[in-house]
Amino acid sequence: MKKVFAVLLLFLLPFHQHAFAVVNPLSVPNNTFGIHIIDEHDLTDAALLVNGTGGSWGYITIVVTEQDRDTGKWQRIFDRMRTLKLIPVVRIATKPDGDTWERPDETDVNEWVSFFNSLNWVVQNRYVILFNEPNHAKEWGGTIQPEEYAHVAKRFRDALKESSDDYFVLPAGFDLAAGNTKETMNASSYFDAMYEADNEIFTLFDGWTSHSYPNPAFSGPVYGNGKQSIRGFEWELQYLFRYGLSEQAPVFITETGWAHEQGQSVKPQYFNTAQIADFYEAAFTDVWTHPSIVMVSPFILNYQGEPFDHFSWRKLGSDEFYDQYDRVKGLQKTAGMPLQINTFVLSTDRIPDTFMTNSFYLIPVVIKNTGQQIWDSTTGLHIQAVGAVGERKLSKRPVPQLGPTHEGIVYIPFKTPEKESPVPLVMAVTTADGTIVGDIVSKMVNIREPQSLWGQIMSYMSEN
CATH class of the missing domain: 3.20.20.80 (Glycosidases)
Known part of the structure; x- marks a missing residue:
């Protein structure tokens, strides 16, 4: 299986619409x-x-x-x-x-x-x-x-x-x-x-x-x-x-x-x-x-x-x-719920351009917390690939525990189609019920037969 990497791509995506105004x-x-x-x-x-x-x-x-x-x-x-x-x-x-x-x-x-x-x-x-x-x-x-x-x-x-x-x-x-x-x-x-x-x-x-x-x-x-x-x-x-x-x-x-x-x-x-x-x-x-x-x-x-x-x-x-x-x-108190700005940076920048048909990959995606909230198990956020051949059939993974300015890696399972074709690989952050928050980031990848891919590798090696 090919080893793939992910790096930070500076797309700022809000969890909620930030109105830039004081809240009562x-x-x-x-x-x-x-x-x-x-x-x-x-x-x-x-x-x-x-x-x-x-x-x-x-x-x-x-x-x-x-x-x-x-x-x-x-x-x-x-x-x-x-x-x-x-x-x-x-x-x-x-x-x-x-x-x-x-x-x-x-x-x-x-x-x-x-x-x-x-x-x-x-x-x-x-x-x-x-x-x-x-x-x-x-x-x-x-x-x-x-x-x-x-x-x-x-x-x-x-x-x-x-x-x-x-x-x-x-x-x-x-x-x-x-x-x-x-x-x-x-x-x-x-x-x-x-x-x-x-x-x-x-x-x-x-x-x-x-x-x-x-x-x-x-x-x-x-x-x-x-x-x-x-x-x-x-x-x-x-x-x-x-x-x-x-x-x-x-x-x-x-x-x-x-x-x-x-x-x-x-x-x-x-x-x-x-x-x-x-x-x-x-x-x-x-x-x-x-x-x-x-x-x-x-x-x-x-x-x-x-x-x-x-x-x-x-x-x-x-x-x-x-x-x-x-x-x-000891006096009874209220569990406050002050509004916090929640933003993140998501990366698909170095996901490989080419994958083999009928194969399974774990794609590492980097997410950086650029907001105010500390993400934990109660946050309910996931990273999910939502755009493979237009079907939301790919697995999702929870966002790791992260404080502001920190980043982590989430490994997203990706099963490639059986036939050669270009595939839009679309990543999004979703809530527990699957609702997409913020914008999405996408990358067009090519799915190739193993023989075709091997031929490309041999051609590259002969030329270099």
Whole structure:
């Protein structure tokens, strides 16, 4: 039997029609549980937390600074999230200058776009948050400039959208407890000034980011109401409706949570962790059930020092967690089904031009995963030869387990006809029920009698 080979032929074939536009994450089964992390080494613990007890595809809020735009590092992080079935929500940050974050330079937007475009994101929606609590001077170069924030946010939003409509662009979360002082501005005053600077600013975002903390002093009641409660997002939606923000805007609560008494020093003015575990159970089951909530990521899974040691879910100097971790882990969750872009590259390029009649071959076909999904036994995809003499009578073989950017070989059985003739050998990827997905690739091959083929070989040898 002849040995045949296959190499990669660059035909990009989609599994589904990719519309290049954000998808409402609430239009598919969605796991609202999330957590805020600062270190990729916390991803496994985060996955056990947000995907525990029936869940999958929980959310991770994580920060990328302009000094940390390392494609190799962040692709590794994204690939790890993909394996763990975690959805990244990425907050853009500048760089610190002492205890103050520098103001963004809008001319840096192209660097951000280039960096984000260099990554294979985990799901179709690329969730990006534009900076953090700009109604604090320390978050905006030591100044409070709502007009400038509106301008910069629009500039970044437009650049991301021009690059790809898959960017799901979110505004910064705001400190809803801040007053009008030299260092802070009340959120409503800040929103008013943003609208005065650009009366379309609140219509531009794909959803809303909320820092719905239980105040005052991060110690408010679970069932509190209003701006400074864990229902603060409801106040924001109601207030900003006048400025064009939809009351049904998808809500991302990327920061929330109670301070606990445990830390580098004990602070008895805060609740103990057993009480806080009760609070989180009540919040997730009774409060954060609003139909607009996409995710809730309490702050913070692991912080081993000041100033956030009293928010850390992990105990200081230990691999163990406080009570709220196991309590939230044990809450029933939804198996999320976020949309992922699925594309592949299929090759028939070096299948031989000639085969012998009435013979059996195993044709190796190379397939490369160029999308976002990890293919496994549940994917239900096959490669099948569908075009031999116009009859779909050839065997199919399952696509191997492959992650994005990886390729594998599938051996397709091929029984040649008994008579000489040209045969269109047509390869396609099919679903479990035989439906062809994407385009097909084809190669015309010639079927020859053994004598004729032997004569060709002898003629070639005599001429060379």
